[in-house]
Amino acid sequence: MVIRTVDLEIESSLHFYMGRCYTLRPKAPAKRVSKAVGYSLMVEHARSTTSTSDVDIGGSGWHVFIHDKRENFTEINMKGSGRVEYVFVNVNEEIEIKLQSQYFSNVQTREEPCSSEEGYSDLKCGDHCIWQDLADESKCSGPWMHEIVNEPCNDTLSMRNLIADYKEVYENENDFDCDCIQPCQSRIYTTFIQSRKAFSQPEPRSLIYIYYTTKLISMIEERPSYDTTQFIADVGGSLGFLLGLSVLGLIGILEHMTLFFCGGFIKRMQQKEKSKLGETSEDGQSQSSDETIDVSTVYKKKSKY
Template sequence: MTQRKSSLPSLFSPSLFPEDGVTLHCFRRRREIHRRKLAWMIGGKMAEEQPSNSNVAESFSFPGVKHQDSCWSDIDIAGFQTVLDRQANLIRRLIWLVVLTICFALMLLQTLDRLNYYLTLPVSTTVRVIRNDSLIFPSITLCPYRDTLTRDATHLDLEKLQSLYETNFPGGEDFNDPVEAMYKLADMYDVVTLWKLSGWELENEISSCLQARLNCTQNGQVERIFTVLGYCLHFPGQPVTVSGHFYGFNIKLCNKDNATDKINRFYMMISDRYSTHDIRALTHGFFLEQGWNKEVAVSLKHFQAENKNHAPCSPDQSMTVSRCISQCFHKTLVEKTGCRMPYMNLFNFTSVPYCNTSQQLRLAEDLQKDLLWEGRGWHPASCQCGYASTCSQYLYETSSDTFARHDECAQYKVYFIDMTYEETKEEFAYDIISLLCDIGGTLGLLLGASVLTVIQFVDALSRQIAKCLMKTPELVKRQKSSMFNIVQTIVKPNEY
């Protein structure tokens, strides 16, 4: 049996070189045909003998032969396939590579900018004036005015103090100095008991009290509380449905004719229902003497804030700035004295005993004067309460007018101007939907891509990584071999 020679001509066959009468053009054409036939036979033989190792054929690129099972063939970004095509013109590939790189860099910068802006939680603020059928009236705290916070007894009723002193020291010294008598009694009573037994009873000073034309002392809404000014009366805010001068809070204070010790000056604080009154009564109020009237017009403002990283707030409406400042002040005073005053009744300090000696009381009063009046050793700014506030807060804006009376009484009038309130509301201005829209617009404008294109890219990248990890050392070695060795290994002469 005779053997036929292989149909594959030798790459260096003399018949491929130009002979006499053969033009250079014909030579190049015959060489191209020979090369294409060689590439086709290599691909076919490898598919028959090694179907599982198709990567060997893919590792070589021949003009006119495209490998359809490439991991990146499904990416639809303009110019991306041109960059990967080894048969394309080099300059064309470089131009597309530069264009895609610039567009990708701009897309990445724009995406990072939008993402950083989203993480700052930007808000937009809207202000509206709303008319309502009812409004919450502010809480009102009425106290006797105290000139100073140390070494005085103006926050105590001298008649009651003298009676208590004579009861405990019947054969002792005469009641000459109220301050020294107070400190002597402090060795027998704790400070809260002393204030209760000898404090002012402002109920006896009230000549009339009306709130929305109802008697405010008979509806069970009056409370006695302690503040830094002494024993005070507190009127909690109630909903009102009518505004105007004659439908607010009206209280008239007159001294008894037979009283030897009189309250000549008063202090009134207006606040919302959640604010503390212990030390705030000293700074947020109106001073009034007997023989004068004070009219206070009130307008309501409602602030609705969003909880942000740089300005956090609490949904609990009792978490106010005034409560935070009070806790900070109480902590400072307790650390330096080891006891607490009657107005220090917050939950964190209920286990601390009241001051029950004259030495502790002197130290506490000296400290509260230094801390509150002089500002030595403590300041509200040091408490870091700027963001310790509630997200929903009601504030009362006031404007007052004072004029003289023709008797020895003092009168307060507090009322709403009208039934409208101002609402200031924060809303997040850039949510997740806006972020996705901006990123999608950037992808479409600069790369002509969409979410599905991104998924295609991730899928192709994962397949390429998996393919690289699954390559065997023998296969890698074969891919690095020369074309001549592959041809000699795979393409063999056919035998008959």
């Protein structure tokens, strides 16, 4: 398969049932909406021919999964996540896919934690959890199990047991028990097939258009119904209603409490200040009494007698 893309980052991964998968992520957010500014993907089916017969491409095509850019493709968890749109594109077909998106924001709580870490994928976390459990049980890992520390299976029996266990998990509709938390913010896409028509080319190719037709998105934001601010407001309102408290009344209560706990210290400080002022006044009076009198004045008063 050959993919020609512009303004897209391409990552590939190998899976047991789905084979090679390519994940395309935009390098920059789209600022306009229409088919002309959307994404156009030309995919080519790499069929091989021999001298005796050609490869039959009837029923061949591509499985297109549209999901949040932070998520990675997983063949186990993707089908049951509820956050992925799936479209099958046949060979020699031109298809137009119109997108609409919904944005969900959850509140983290102790009972239901969530992750706001950039690049976190709960689907990838679930895949690694399942792979690790299967590898620990079989004592080895398969070539499609990425980033697993167990050594690859090197004999037929262990590989057959690993494949049998993996098939059982893949076909099981129940959720696997993993401690993977949900993302706090997630985006869900809804697809609408605008048209499907034949795409005639010399080579077995298909053309896929993916684009928005509107900038409007649905945002669902979860908020706490009763937070700390509301609690303080309710407590203040109840106290004010029951006790008749106000800002001035609260200041008066604080003043009385201050006098009650610090009254003795304040009185001692006041007495020290008064004693200092008394000593200062006595010194002033003694200094003012030592005044000099003119000698002539004293002599005249004595001569009258």
